[in-house]
Amino acid sequence: MRNIVLITGASSRSGARTARALADAGDTVYAGMRQTAGRDAAQAEAAAGYAAQRGVDLRVIELDVNLPESVNAAIHRLVAAHGRIDVLIHHAGHLGTGPAGALTPEQLAELNEVNVLSAQRINRAALPYLRAGGRGLVIWVFGPEPASAPYFAVEAAMDYLAVSYSAELARWGVETSIVAPGSPAGRSGRLCGEIARIVALPAGRRPYRVRLDVPPSAPDTSAYGAALSAAGTAAPPGPGGAAWSPSAGARAS
Incomplete structure (x- = not known):
């Protein structure tokens, strides 16, 4: 039976690749994006074109x-x-970069809002339907390492x-x-395929935790990477920088 899949944060590079991998596997995939007629219009158009x-049955859905x-x-x-x-795939979130001492309480609250409280909003709306069906799968996707100490604190809560x-x-x-890409290369190069593999496994055989680690220098040679590059979907910037920036290392939106 074809799965009905909802993935949040599908406007990011890894989110888009994961949505496409699942659609290629034969699932009906709803790719959640924050502003399909605004900032995410190019990504929405690229998904529709793909x-x-x-x-394949890949559908863009407005989801903030x-x-x-x-x-x-x-x-x-x-x-x-x-x-x-x-x-249900929890992919939306933000990586913050910078030292913990530079973070204001308001910025920590923002980080918690996007990564933790947003997942709770989705769960309260979506999980009643999974429970009613007596089956299903929830996948939690964490950010790559290295990241900042405040992000790890929020990730621990998640x-x-x-x-x-x-x-x-x-x-x-x-x-x-629960899927943790480990390195940025692990996220970019293997995340989409690993999530598609997990979804395709029979119930009862899906892994509880998965950590993907590949050499940081591993090239991105996947077809999804080439397709997204052609569509102009850029990879999220890596961590770093002296000042705190909640959006500088955005992993999804």
Whole structure:
């Protein structure tokens, strides 16, 4: 049976590649993007073009994980079309760069908002449908290393949230996979294929935790990378810099 998949943060390079890999595997994929007619218009157009060229079921959906009304509208649209959600992928988030001492409380709250509270918004809207179906999969995607200490603090909160949800959801037959790319090269080069592999596995055989580590110098030779480069979808900038910037290392939106 074809899976109905929702992935957040699909306007980023790795999010777009993951959505395309799942669509190529035969799933119906809803690629959540924050502003499909604004800042993400080029990525939305590229996804639509990819779907038309490959003949796959890849659909762009407006989804701002920071806005409850946007989250609820996206989930309602998806369920109205299919009556269910099979796979939920938490990919949206931000990497902050810079020393911990440069971070204001407001900036830490912003980082927590995008990475942790947004996942809770999505869960509260989407998980009732997975529980009702008595099956499904939730995948949590973490950022690459190295990153900043404040980001790791927020990521730890996200990890504990994922672990807590895994225990709660297991009684309804909903599985959890936590995927950590490790290095930026691991994220760029292997993440999309690994997530597609996990989704395709039979229920009960999916890994609980996966860490992808590849040499940082490994070239990006995938077809997805070439397609995205041609479409103008740039890779997210790497970590670094003396001043704190919550958006400078954005991993998804």
